[in-house]
Amino acid sequence: MSEFLIKNGHVFDVVSGVKGDKKDIAIKDGKIVDKVSSKAKTIDATGKTVMAGALDIHAHVAGPKVNLGRWFRPEDKWFRGEMRGGIRKQASRMEQGFSIPSVFRTGYSYARMGYTFVMEAAMPPLYARHVHEEIHDTPIIDEAALPVFGNNWFVMEYLKEKDIEKTAAYTSWLMKMTKGYGIKVVNPGGTEAWGWGLNCLGINDEVPYFDITPADITKGLIETNEFLGLPHSVHIHPNSLGDPGNSPVTLDTMKLASGYKAKNKFGREQVLHMTHLQFHSYGGSGWGDFCSASRDIMDYVNKHPEITFDTGNVTLDETTTMTADGPFEHHLCALNHLKWCNVDVELETGSGVVPFIYSPNVFPCAVQWAVGLELALLAKDPMRTMITTDHPNAGPFTRYPRVFKWLMYKKTRDEQMAAFKNSGKVADATILNELDREITLYELSQMTRAAPAKALGLGSMCGGLAVGMNAEVAIYNIDPAKMPTNPDDIETIFSNAAYLFKDGEIVVQDGQIVSEPAKKTFWVDAKTPESKQVTRDVREKFLRYYTVTQANYEVPDSYAPHPYVIETTANV
Amino acid sequence: MKNIPELYLEGDMITPDQFAGKKKDEIAELRVYEGRETYKLGDYFDVSGDAGETAADTRILVTGDCSKVKYIGMNMTAGEVVVESSCDMYTGGWMKGGKLIVKGNVDSFSGLGMEGGEFVVEGDGGNFIGASYRGDWRGMQGGVLRVKGNVGSDIGTFMNGGTLIVEGDADVHIGTHQEGGTIIIKGNANRRIGGQMVKGTIYVYGKINYMMPGFKYTQDVELEVDGDKAVFAEYIGDLGERHSKSKGQYVYGKIYQKK
Numbered sequence: 001m002s003e004f005l006i007k008n009g010h011v012f013d014v015v016s017g018v019k020g021d022k023k024d025i026a027i028k029d030g031k032i033v034d035k036v037s038s039k040a041k042t043i044d045a046t047g048k049t050v051m052a053g054a055l056d057i058h059a060h061v062a063g064p065k066v067n068l069g070r071w072f073r074p075e076d077k078w079f080r081g082e083m084r085g086g087i088r089k090q091a092s093r094m095e096q097g098f099s100i101p102s103v104f105r106t107g108y109s110y111a112r113m114g115y116t117f118v119m120e121a122a123m124p125p126l127y128a129r130h131v132h133e134e135i136h137d138t139p140i141i142d143e144a145a146l147p148v149f150g151n152n153w154f155v156m157e158y159l160k161e162k163d164i165e166k167t168a169a170y171t172s173w174l175m176k177m178t179k180g181y182g183i184k185v186v187n188p189g190g191t192e193a194w195g196w197g198l199n200c201l202g203i204n205d206e207v208p209y210f211d212i213t214p215a216d217i218t219k220g221l222i223e224t225n226e227f228l229g230l231p232h233s234v235h236i237h238p239n240s241l242g243d244p245g246n247s248p249v250t251l252d253t254m255k256l257a258s259g260y261k262a263k264n265k266f267g268r269e270q271v272l273h274m275t276h277l278q279f280h281s282y283g284g285s286g287w288g289d290f291c292s293a294s295r296d297i298m299d300y301v302n303k304h305p306e307i308t309f310d311t312g313n314v315t316l317d318e319t320t321t322m323t324a325d326g327p328f329e330h331h332l333c334a335l336n337h338l339k340w341c342n343v344d345v346e347l348e349t350g351s352g353v354v355p356f357i358y359s360p361n362v363f364p365c366a367v368q369w370a371v372g373l374e375l376a377l378l379a380k381d382p383m384r385t386m387i388t389t390d391h392p393n394a395g396p397f398t399r400y401p402r403v404f405k406w407l408m409y410k411k412t413r414d415e416q417m418a419a420f421k422n423s424g425k426v427a428d429a430t431i432l433n434e435l436d437r438e439i440t441l442y443e444l445s446q447m448t449r450a451a452p453a454k455a456l457g458l459g460s461m462c463g464g465l466a467v468g469m470n471a472e473v474a475i476y477n478i479d480p481a482k483m484p485t486n487p488d489d490i491e492t493i494f495s496n497a498a499y500l501f502k503d504g505e506i507v508v509q510d511g512q513i514v515s516e517p518a519k520k521t522f523w524v525d526a527k528t529p530e531s532k533q534v535t536r537d538v539r540e541k542f543l544r545y546y547t548v549t550q551a552n553y554e555v556p557d558s559y560a561p562h563p564y565v566i567e568t569t570a571n572v
Numbered sequence: 573m574k575n576i577p578e579l580y581l582e583g584d585m586i587t588p589d590q591f592a593g594k595k596k597d598e599i600a601e602l603r604v605y606e607g608r609e610t611y612k613l614g615d616y617f618d619v620s621g622d623a624g625e626t627a628a629d630t631r632i633l634v635t636g637d638c639s640k641v642k643y644i645g646m647n648m649t650a651g652e653v654v655v656e657s658s659c660d661m662y663t664g665g666w667m668k669g670g671k672l673i674v675k676g677n678v679d680s681f682s683g684l685g686m687e688g689g690e691f692v693v694e695g696d697g698g699n700f701i702g703a704s705y706r707g708d709w710r711g712m713q714g715g716v717l718r719v720k721g722n723v724g725s726d727i728g729t730f731m732n733g734g735t736l737i738v739e740g741d742a743d744v745h746i747g748t749h750q751e752g753g754t755i756i757i758k759g760n761a762n763r764r765i766g767g768q769m770v771k772g773t774i775y776v777y778g779k780i781n782y783m784m785p786g787f788k789y790t791q792d793v794e795l796e797v798d799g800d801k802a803v804f805a806e807y808i809g810d811l812g813e814r815h816s817k818s819k820g821q822y823v824y825g826k827i828y829q830k831k
Contacts (some may be wrong), residue, residue, distance in 0.1 A: 072707060073707055074705070074707040075706070075707045075708035078705055084582075128695065262690075337814065339707075
């Protein structure tokens with residue numbers, strides 16, 4: 001197979017411990033190697049930055065609610081491409097859509113930015129096939145998907161009995177049926193309560209008819225996760241997303257993780273991943289006195305190594321919200337009066353889709369924008385800090401380079417703060433103006449490569465450039481010795497990789513897709529002793545409640561023709 | 573027009589903005605789409621004369637049968653376009669300024685999302701005239717769209733501003749989700765007028781086949797509309813929809829029916 005030698009680039013890699021020094025990277029047979037033969041093709045990376053392919057730990061890119069967003073927002077595609085009113089044609093398939101790109105645009109756009117792995121944030125088990133169909137059709141990037149467990153009837157019933165072994169047997173079974181990667185929890189208990197038009201706003205609110213609280217669900221799933229020894233930790237979207245004054249609920253949620261230790265053979269150290277933390281870091285009591293609580297949140301996160309988080313940065317765009325937090329989406333529709341789709345209530349979860357415009361003229365949107373950046377700037381450990389926009393909820397993932405720009409150049413933050421319509425009020429409600437920190441290229445490589453790879457238990461193969469790791473290498477046109485004086489160049493640079501290698505093959509060159517090799521679907525086969533009771537309970541529930549037969553529930557292998565299966569054995 | 577297309581021609585380059593600063597040979601080189609293929613404007617039209625330096629200085633006269641040409645005048649900001657035949661769909665879509673006159677009919681979705689300028693249709697209009705793009709909540713924002721003939725259904729959906737005048741009759745679903753702006757129907761209107769209307773005004777001079785139950789009669793008023801003075805019955809609504817308050821009073825959408 002092909003040999004490449006990337007010469008003379010400035011390498012930023014946590015795993016091999018290089019912080020911008022010039023180092024040659026050798027690639028052979030899809031892996032990083034020590035050296036290559038004289039037949040290797042040389043890539044001259046002089047004056048350029050070399051990092052591993054990036055990982056996105058949380059984005060909504062594949063599945064029924066994503067596709068629902070595409071269906072019910074034809075206007076998201078209009079005027080968003082050079083031809084025929086909204087299409088881009090550069091690679092083999094046409095691309096369309098802005099906040100909910102088509103699967104083709106999703107794969108190509110991530111690749112052009114130098115990303116090689118994306119985690120689909122929430123997979124409804126009954127529709128897992130749809131998620132895998134879209135994952136398979138997404139070009140180039142490797143993907144995995146997190147099935148949702150936090151409102152699952154089996155989980156709630158077993159955790160009420162405090163039976164971790166049965167919860168683990170069910171979890172292992174469900175991950176196998178859905179080809180899932182880990183345990184996702186969305187608005188624990190609240191989305192089940194939404195089936196009755198209710199919600200759970202605090203971690204001790206009881207779920208109707210199940211007599212369990214979000215706290216018990218979360219703790220039980222953390223114990224289950226460590227019992228199974230999964231590569232990733234529990235990945236949680238806490239209760240009260242988006243509500244002014246929700247930071248105490250967020251702190252309560254994080255406190256549930258204390259006392260637990262990560263038990264896995266993948267190098268993962270956290271027991272709880274807090275996702276899109278921006279939406280959960282608010283003070284105030286209403287929209288009038290809405291303010292940032294990022295300091296309280298980050299004081300806790302900084303002192304607690306068992307917690308990792310991703311930011312969920314607001315990008316000040318017209319975008320689309322979509323989440324398994326069904327009650328929240330109804331609430332959002334009542335707020336902005338835009339079209340609302342409420343679906344998946346009949347599944348083991350729920351979801352809603354509502355367009356949203358984060359306008360710089362609207363005070364709460366400006367505060368939200370500041371909060372997301374504050375969280376990253378206050379973070380003491382970049383290895384526990386990851387950059388996302390909860391795509392597309394806080395903004396499209398194609399805006400990541402813009403987020404990098406804001407984090408790397410204080411003056412761009414100052415300019416935006418001054419440009420807000422209510423700039424004085426925004427300054428009073430946030431602390432962004434006080435934060436001088438500018439993220440370095442090395443810290444960027446931590447937050448977008450090494451940290452997500454480690455948190456996902458993929459640290460030995462992805463997110464780094466050490467010998468033996470996958471040859472996923474991104475080269476950018478940025479010279480660390482001559483950082484751009486125009487910060488907008490950061491957006492161009494990180495949107496158009498000079499090169500992207502995927503599995504040792506060049507897939508992007510000069511920001512253009514040049515090759516589309518098969519991508520892999522990652523999933524986890526968590527082996528645990530069978531529980532005959534669980535097997536019987538599953539069969540009974542299928543007979544009583546499910547609209548499909550149990551035989552038709554499992555996602556067949558044909559839906560993931562290029563699987564990468566990670567096996568674990570339970571810590572019995 | 574010298575070459576009627578077999579499929580439909582996408583004529584979104586036929587605007588003062590696209591022609592501005594170009595000589596006739598350059599204009600003939602502008603791209604058009606027929607089906608999935610890309611061609612040149614000169615393959616379908618004989619071009620004579622040069623454009624002005626700017627859009628505002630440019631006047632385009634389109635002759636021949638354009639009834640299979642879509643998107644003429646789309647996104648134009650200034651200048652003038654006169655088409656001497658009927659046009660296909662999306663004529664004058666997202667028009668921002670200038671003057672567009674069609675001496676024939678226009679097909680559906682014409683005047684979509686209009687922001688400014690003056691658009692006159694001397695014949696009939698299809699459905700969704702002056703409406704919002706499919707799925708969008710931002711309809712007509714400004715400008716004046718006048719259809720001298722009849723129009724089909726779903727006109728002025730999600731209208732937010734501007735004026736839409738129909739001198740003939742209009743079919744169902746007038747001003748659905750309207751949040752501002754003015755619709756005037758000088759002929760008869762069918763039914764389902766002002767569905768989910770939040771704000772804005774609809775005048776109907778002729779018959780209304782059925783006034784929706786979400787509208788309540790309040791009073792008779794004498795008003796001057798498009799140069800005519802008359803007495804109208806005022807209805808407020810849509811009472812099933814949200815309404816904001818101004819100075820302590822609710823602000824409703826209004827339907828005025830000429831008595």
